[in-house]
Amino acid sequence: MAGSALVIGAGDATGGAIAKAFAATGLTGCCVRRTADKLEPLIADIKAAGHNAIGYGRDARKEEDMVGLVEEIERDVGPLEVAVFNIGANVPSSILDETARKYFKIWEMACFSGFLMGREAAKRMVPRGRGTILFTGATASLRGRSGFAGFSGAKHALRALAMSMSKELAPQGVHVAHVVIDGAIDTEFIRNVAPQRYALKDQDGILNPDHIAQNYVMLHNQPRDSWTFELDLRPWMEQW
Amino acid sequence: MAGSALVIGAGDATGGAIAKAFAATGLTGCCVRRTADKLEPLIADIKAAGHNAIGYGRDARKEEDMVGLVEEIERDVGPLEVAVFNIGANVPSSILDETARKYFKIWEMACFSGFLMGREAAKRMVPRGRGTILFTGATASLRGRSGFAGFSGAKHALRALAMSMSKELAPQGVHVAHVVIDGAIDTEFIRNVAPQRYALKDQDGILNPDHIAQNYVMLHNQPRDSWTFELDLRPWMEQW
Amino acid sequence: MAGSALVIGAGDATGGAIAKAFAATGLTGCCVRRTADKLEPLIADIKAAGHNAIGYGRDARKEEDMVGLVEEIERDVGPLEVAVFNIGANVPSSILDETARKYFKIWEMACFSGFLMGREAAKRMVPRGRGTILFTGATASLRGRSGFAGFSGAKHALRALAMSMSKELAPQGVHVAHVVIDGAIDTEFIRNVAPQRYALKDQDGILNPDHIAQNYVMLHNQPRDSWTFELDLRPWMEQW
Amino acid sequence: MAGSALVIGAGDATGGAIAKAFAATGLTGCCVRRTADKLEPLIADIKAAGHNAIGYGRDARKEEDMVGLVEEIERDVGPLEVAVFNIGANVPSSILDETARKYFKIWEMACFSGFLMGREAAKRMVPRGRGTILFTGATASLRGRSGFAGFSGAKHALRALAMSMSKELAPQGVHVAHVVIDGAIDTEFIRNVAPQRYALKDQDGILNPDHIAQNYVMLHNQPRDSWTFELDLRPWMEQW
Numbered sequence: 001m002a003g004s005a006l007v008i009g010a011g012d013a014t015g016g017a018i019a020k021a022f023a024a025t026g027l028t029g030c031c032v033r034r035t036a037d038k039l040e041p042l043i044a045d046i047k048a049a050g051h052n053a054i055g056y057g058r059d060a061r062k063e064e065d066m067v068g069l070v071e072e073i074e075r076d077v078g079p080l081e082v083a084v085f086n087i088g089a090n091v092p093s094s095i096l097d098e099t100a101r102k103y104f105k106i107w108e109m110a111c112f113s114g115f116l117m118g119r120e121a122a123k124r125m126v127p128r129g130r131g132t133i134l135f136t137g138a139t140a141s142l143r144g145r146s147g148f149a150g151f152s153g154a155k156h157a158l159r160a161l162a163m164s165m166s167k168e169l170a171p172q173g174v175h176v177a178h179v180v181i182d183g184a185i186d187t188e189f190i191r192n193v194a195p196q197r198y199a200l201k202d203q204d205g206i207l208n209p210d211h212i213a214q215n216y217v218m219l220h221n222q223p224r225d226s227w228t229f230e231l232d233l234r235p236w237m238e239q240w
Numbered sequence: 241m242a243g244s245a246l247v248i249g250a251g252d253a254t255g256g257a258i259a260k261a262f263a264a265t266g267l268t269g270c271c272v273r274r275t276a277d278k279l280e281p282l283i284a285d286i287k288a289a290g291h292n293a294i295g296y297g298r299d300a301r302k303e304e305d306m307v308g309l310v311e312e313i314e315r316d317v318g319p320l321e322v323a324v325f326n327i328g329a330n331v332p333s334s335i336l337d338e339t340a341r342k343y344f345k346i347w348e349m350a351c352f353s354g355f356l357m358g359r360e361a362a363k364r365m366v367p368r369g370r371g372t373i374l375f376t377g378a379t380a381s382l383r384g385r386s387g388f389a390g391f392s393g394a395k396h397a398l399r400a401l402a403m404s405m406s407k408e409l410a411p412q413g414v415h416v417a418h419v420v421i422d423g424a425i426d427t428e429f430i431r432n433v434a435p436q437r438y439a440l441k442d443q444d445g446i447l448n449p450d451h452i453a454q455n456y457v458m459l460h461n462q463p464r465d466s467w468t469f470e471l472d473l474r475p476w477m478e479q480w
Numbered sequence: 481m482a483g484s485a486l487v488i489g490a491g492d493a494t495g496g497a498i499a500k501a502f503a504a505t506g507l508t509g510c511c512v513r514r515t516a517d518k519l520e521p522l523i524a525d526i527k528a529a530g531h532n533a534i535g536y537g538r539d540a541r542k543e544e545d546m547v548g549l550v551e552e553i554e555r556d557v558g559p560l561e562v563a564v565f566n567i568g569a570n571v572p573s574s575i576l577d578e579t580a581r582k583y584f585k586i587w588e589m590a591c592f593s594g595f596l597m598g599r600e601a602a603k604r605m606v607p608r609g610r611g612t613i614l615f616t617g618a619t620a621s622l623r624g625r626s627g628f629a630g631f632s633g634a635k636h637a638l639r640a641l642a643m644s645m646s647k648e649l650a651p652q653g654v655h656v657a658h659v660v661i662d663g664a665i666d667t668e669f670i671r672n673v674a675p676q677r678y679a680l681k682d683q684d685g686i687l688n689p690d691h692i693a694q695n696y697v698m699l700h701n702q703p704r705d706s707w708t709f710e711l712d713l714r715p716w717m718e719q720w
Numbered sequence: 721m722a723g724s725a726l727v728i729g730a731g732d733a734t735g736g737a738i739a740k741a742f743a744a745t746g747l748t749g750c751c752v753r754r755t756a757d758k759l760e761p762l763i764a765d766i767k768a769a770g771h772n773a774i775g776y777g778r779d780a781r782k783e784e785d786m787v788g789l790v791e792e793i794e795r796d797v798g799p800l801e802v803a804v805f806n807i808g809a810n811v812p813s814s815i816l817d818e819t820a821r822k823y824f825k826i827w828e829m830a831c832f833s834g835f836l837m838g839r840e841a842a843k844r845m846v847p848r849g850r851g852t853i854l855f856t857g858a859t860a861s862l863r864g865r866s867g868f869a870g871f872s873g874a875k876h877a878l879r880a881l882a883m884s885m886s887k888e889l890a891p892q893g894v895h896v897a898h899v900v901i902d903g904a905i906d907t908e909f910i911r912n913v914a915p916q917r918y919a920l921k922d923q924d925g926i927l928n929p930d931h932i933a934q935n936y937v938m939l940h941n942q943p944r945d946s947w948t949f950e951l952d953l954r955p956w957m958e959q960w
Contacts (some may be wrong), residue, residue, distance in 0.1 A: 063340045095362055095405050100303045100367065103355050115343050118389075122335055142268075144403025151352065152400040157393035160734045164392055165335050165386025204945035211946040218938060224956040225924035226931040231951035234410065235891045236944040329556040374700035410716045444705035451706040458698060465717040471711035474706040476650045498927055543820045575885050584834050588828065591873065591924045595823050598869075602815055624883025629838075632880040633831065637873035643864025644872055645815050 002052070004077045006030045006070070008060050008117050009086035013187040014136065016042045017209035018084050021217050023051035028077050031050045032056045032069065045154035060087060060113035079128065082220050084120035085114040085119040086136045089154060092147040103150045111161065112124045118165055122174060130171035130222040137180040137230075138226050139240075177219045180232040182240060183207050242292070244317040246270045246310070248300050248357050248392060249326035253427040254392050256282045257449035261457050263291035268317050272309065289301040300327060300353035310360040319368065322460050323361035326352040326376045329394065332387040343390045350394035351401065358405055362414060369413035375402045375471075377420040379480075406469050414432065415470045417459045420472040423447050445477045482532070484557040486510045488548070488567035488597050490541050494616065495668040496522045497517035497689035498564050501697045503531035508557050512536045512549065540567060540593035550600040559608065562700050563601035566616045569634060572627040582632045590634035591641065596646055601655060612700040615642045617660040617710075619720075646709050657699045660693040660712040662720060664688050685717045722772070724797040726790070727752045728780050729806035730836050733858065734908040737929035738804050741937050743771035743905045748797050752776045752789065780807060780833035791839040802940050803841035805834040806856045809874060812867040823870045830874035831881065838885055842894060849893035852940040855882045857900040857950075859960075886949050895944065897939045900952040902960055903927050925957045 005022035010031035011017045017215035023029035023046045028031035031039050036057030054077065058065040073080060089110040093102065118133055125131030140152040140158040157179055178232060184190045184197045184206045191198045202205055212233060219228055245262035247257045250271035263269035263286045271279050276297030286293035294317065298305040298307045313320060329350040332398040335343065358373055365371030381399040399418055406416035424430045424437045431438045439448055452473060459468055476479060485502035489495045490511035503509035503526045507720035511519050516537030526533035534557065538545040569590040573582065598613055605611030611670060620632040621639040639658055663668045664677045664686045671678045680686055690712060699708055714720060725742035729735045730751035743749035743766045751759050756777030757861045763870060766773035774797065785862040793800060809830040813822065838853055845851030860872040861879040879898055886896035904926045905919045911918045920926055932953060939948060 013274075021815065046792065095359055095408055096366065097356075098359060100352075100356060104352065107352075109401075111397075112340075113394075115338070115389065116340060119335055119338060121340065126336065135282040144405075144407065145453045146404060146408035149355065149404035150407075152404055153355075153397035155394035156400040157347070157351075160384040160392040160396040161389045164386060164389035165384075167384065167960065168335055168386035168389075170954075170958075173956065175956070204943065207946045208259070208943065211943050213443075215946070215948075223924065223931050226927045226935070226953040227956055228935075228951045228953055231948045233946040233948055234890075236895070236947055238890075240887065334663075385609065407720065410714075410718075413716065415716070444703065447706045448703065452704050455706070455708075462685065463691050466552055466687045466695070466713040467716055468695075468711045468713055471708045473706040476653065476655070478650075478706055480647065484917055524826075535740075544827035575839055575888055576846065578835070578839060580832075580836060584832065587877070589886045591877075592820075592824065592827075595869065595873075596816070596820065599815055599818060606816065620880075623889065624880040624885075626884060626888035629835065629881045632884055633835075634875035636876035636880040637827070637831070640860075640864040640872040640876040644866060645864075647864065648866035648869075702896035 002078050003081035004028045004030050004073050005082040007084045007113045008032045013209040015086040017213040018216050020175050021213035023053050029053035030073050032058050043159045058069050061108050064117040068118050080124050082132045084134045085117050090151050093195040095149050111157040125174045126172050130177045134216055135178045135179050139182045178230045182234040205235050242318050243321035244268045244270050245315050246320040247324045248272045253449040255326040257453040258456050261453035263293050269293035270313050272298050287319050301348045306356040306360050320364050322350055322372045324374045325357050330391050335389050346390040347394045351397040354398050365414045366412050372415045374456055375418045377418050379422045418470045422474040423478045445475050446466055482558050484508045484510050484553050485559035485562040488512045489562045493689040495566040498696050501693035503533050509533035510553050511567045512538050541588050546600050548595040560604050562612045564614045565597050570631050575629050586630040587634045591637040594638050605654045606652050612655045616695055617658050618683040619662045653669045655707050658710045662714040685715050723801035724748045724750050724793050725802040726754045727804045733929040734932055735806040737933040740766055740935050741933035742847050743773050749773035750793050752778050781828045786836040786840050795812045800844050801932045802852045804839050804854045810871050815869050826870040827874045831877040834878050845894045852895045854936055855898045857898045859902045870928050895947050898950045904953040
């Protein structure tokens with residue numbers, strides 16, 4: 001039974017590219033988003049390339065969903081070699097207008113789900129003394145910003161989770177890393193909400209999801225004497 | 241009607257000292273913890289010193305409690321000049337054993353409550369163009385650590401909240417700051433769980449709550465041309 | 481024999497204000513810049529206020545000057561209780577045009593001089609188990625910026641010096657701290673080179689040197705159970 | 721004329737491995753240390769593998785040496801595609817004992833040389849709108865430590881140089897990155913001074929220079945829409 005690579009948040013371009021890239025290494029891409037139907041084109045793509053993938057409709061915020069999912073993958077697909085958490089929730093608000101409900105939901109999606117995935121993956125990987133757990137971060141992981149109390153809070157907390165897990169789990173053979181994406185990604189979302197930015201694509205001014213994915217695979221392949229906890233990715237023309 | 245200073249988490253030594261220190265400046269110390277009864281000695285102390293204080297039993301995690309509390313203070317006591325968020329929730333666990341319930345509760349207490357207080361305070365202070373909002377941080381605000389995924393996550397998120405609020409609100413006249421406490425504080429808790437550490441008190445090896453409080457008052461009194469967002473406090477003999 | 485407060489870089493508004501503030505606490509302000517003559521108005525001011533001050537023309541980059549100066553102060557004035565390093569050297573250049581000579585000089589002025597002062601002060605303070613050593617930092621202490629390879633390099637190195645000294649000397653009773661000034665200060669320099677910025681003075685949009693100085697005195701007065709290593713100072717309306 | 725990869729500090733195991741790795745990509749490895757003779761085994765190794773390399777005896781702290789070297793390489797070998805700065809100078813001292821001469825020399829070797837290389841490389845790369853400049857960092861690049869005022873100062877300054885150069889040069893097509901090595905490397909030096917640590921080699925507890933080198937090549941190969949400025953490398957069992 002070959003290994004599996006779990007990608008939570010496989011719905012967007014980045015998650016999809018990460019799933020494809022790990023599937024291309026021989027792992028079965030276990031792709032998760034809330035609605036399984038929407039995963040069909042991605043699964044078809046991966047299979048058309050001659051690789052293995054399965055789509056799962058699960059709510060990553062629900063403990064029973066995540067516990068059951070990892071159980072199912074380990075039983076039916078193969079040992080979890082890689083787990084990637086790739087859910088964002090970047091919805092800005094003035095602190096004066098931020099609702100408690102939205103502040104909570106951003107954290108629940110962008111951090112709590114990551115905790116659930118991270119814990120379940122760790123439970124399987126630690127006894128085997130191997131495996132890679134990867135978290136997608138953002139500029140907001142590193143500093144607060146006007147209007148981003150909710151998003152930067154969730155991303156800061158996710159980074160603290162990743163760092164705490166790395167310090168605990170690396171000495172047990174499990175590689176945990178955090179990738180800080182600083183720039184717009186080539187996605188439908190950016191094409192729609194930031195067309196001027198999207199136009200920079202011709203000059204490589206926005207991040208190509210496949211190139212992001214190559215870094216995730218590279219992290220998984222690092223020999224254990226030289227593991228990276230954190231790296232940033234940024235288009236050459238990005239101001240920072 | 242004189243101003244008020246709200247202290248959420250006035251139950252511990254630090255919160256109590258902060259309430260006393262602001263009461264001594266002439267503000268009415270509005271002291272909050274879950275059970276109002278337990279605040280009686282603190283309120284009595286402040287009154288015995290000739291200053292004003294009121295105890296409120298409120299659950300800082302509940303939106304209606306916090307909204308109602310700030311409304312009540314503004315109506316009955318006086319304009320909120322200072323709001324201090326001082327709730328911690330330092331309960332370590334291996335990531336392998338951390339329950340979803342506990343991970344959530346740590347965040348709810350140590351971060352979500354801070355959001356509620358911060359937002360309600362900001363809503364009152366911004367229209368007046370003045371006021372100070374202070375958050376108590378910890379070493380865990382700045383880095384993750386094995387066994388501290390929950391606590392460091394909540395503290396990182398709280399710091400991101402403070403920074404986001406500072407960047408949004410300072411240009412509107414409201415001073416937001418974050419105090420990183422790096423060391424053991426002279427509290428019952430430390431006396432009980434870390435007696436060897438507590439014994440360093442004779443050599444000033446643990447933080448005196450009154451000295452911490454002086455820094456909070458100092459931050460409130462800074463003229464607006466030179467506001468501090470962040471400072472750390474650490475006993476001289478602390479390793480870091 | 482009362483104590484002394486050494487201020488290296490007393491030539492600008494900030495250094496002058498710091499010297500005045502420490503003199504007002506009863507220490508003799510030992511004011512240093514390259515040309516002693518130019519210190520006369522500052523010394524006169526301090527004396528007119530009924531406090532003590534002495535001007536010294538010394539080149540802070542020269543080891544023999546700094547060794548001799550501290551020796552002279554300890555012998556003739558009084559034990560060094562405070563030493564403040566306040567020399568900047570903010571001269572931007574493209575990396576393509578930066579000369580080796582200028583890159584070196586910026587480091588020599590803004591960092592090497594600080595090392596010399598810090599070491600000489602530490603040598604006197606450690607045997608007494610008391611004293612405060614303060615370094616003036618800037619935004620450039622925390623991150624590099626296009627055109628600021630030289631200045632940010634020197635400021636980063638100065639901060640590393642301060643942090644290394646703090647970790648070594650605090651357990652020996654000597655308080656070392658670093659103040660990050662993030663904004664324009666009310667100086668002749670800013671008035672001349674950035675008049676639009678200077679005009680924000682009416683709205684407290686630039687830092688008042690006397691207010692900066694109060695923070696230095698506050699740091700010196702902190703009880704040793706709660707020492708600050710770093711704080712930032714920023715006008716309320718500053719973008720960051 | 722094929723391109724060249726300059727490695728300053730090719731004398732140690734890491735620099736040598738980096739030179740080999742870039743030579744294996746088809747670039748001519750231009751290896752620099754103070755004494756050219758000592759480079760002979762490295763050059764022979766690279767040639768034996770069928771790749772190209774040249775040894776240069778140069779003092780990286782001397783402007784004329786570095787200017788002349790880059791001129792010579794560009795004229796005789798091929799356009800500089802990669803420039804790597806890999807000189808350390810980790811010699812701890814108490815601040816009380818640190819000599820001005822040593823403090824200066826550490827900075828000169830570990831930072832000033834890096835400035836010279838960086839500037840000369842940038843001058844050649846910017847007009848072509850391509851090229852990669854890589855700096856080797858350390859834990860000391862990120863924080864000060866008792867006894868490490870000199871080394872951490874130099875490494876902080878080098879990181880500020882790298883960041884300033886990245887912000888200026890990336891929008892001109894030149895990729896600048898900083899690699900933070902946090903752990904002991906498999907070198908003669910570690911074998912001699914830290915034999916217990918060296919013994920961890922059997923468990924992959926120290927960094928393999930070839931694995932470090934793979935990350936440098938990976939950084940050079942990153943497509944420009946997703947460039948990394950900084951990554952860390954650390955053995956799995958390293959405490960941090």
